[in-house]
Amino acid sequence: DAGVIQSPRHEVTEMGQEVTLRCKPISGHNSLFWYRQTMMRGLELLIYFNNNVPIDDSGMPEDRFSAKMPNASFSTLKIQPSEPRDSAVYFCASSYAVRAEAFFGQGTRLTVV
Amino acid sequence: GENVEQHPSTLSVQEGDSAVIKCTYSDSASNYFPWYKQELGKRPQLIIDIRSNVGEKKDQRIAVTLNKTAKHFSLHITETQPEDSAVYFCAAVSGGGADGLTFGKGTHLIIQP
Secondary structure, three states: OOOOEEEOOEEEEOOOOOEEEEEEOOOOOOEEEEEEEEOOOEEEEEEEEEOOEEEEOOOOOOOOEEEEEEEOOEEEEEEOOOOHHHOEEEEEEEEOOOOOOOEEOOOEEEEEO | OOOEEEEOOEEEEEOOOOEEEEEEEOOOOOOEEEEEEEOOOOOOEEEEEEEOOOOEEEEOOEEEEEEOOOOEEEEEEOOOOHHHOEEEEEEEEOOOOOOOEEEOOOEEEEEEO
16 A cells, blocks of 8 residues: 555645645545644644544634545545645544554645745 | 643753653543654654553553553653654544544654764
């Protein structure tokens, strides 16, 4: 397995534009996590899916953020409209259970100018 | 939801000495406590984990201890080496698992030659 795959690796966009981040989890994993990493706030859990169902989205900063998991092999995180304070590294991670090793993708470095 | 506090934020030790990183958690029902290492520019990776039915776990130079009464767990690295320099994150999963995997803010470990 190629591991958790995220795209794009880097994204530079202008304030107000829509941004879509993509994640393909490891096959057979039923837990998927989206995290945002910044120097100030560390690794923040944005949303957690189990068997494609959102279980906890209390970490989603505001209504500008939305996440979907239409099937077991694909998830998206969308920001609309984007703002400079959204600049961060966004990680997707998957595991076969919530109490098991989480495997992280390489991350998407988002810069909003 | 679960809240994980981690200290210190930065730790500098001489090569060969030991390093200890401490974390506390808020949910007394939490039962899974992993530790992740993140090297500069890379993704976090699991180095060791412990479950609530165990008080201590060792893997070569790395050990983790858990005190359920105090809601406290620690990472111990002995005989530190230059390649141990990284950011270390503790994490917890609450009893019901509904909060997903919650991370502390990280400790930047610096190994001085």
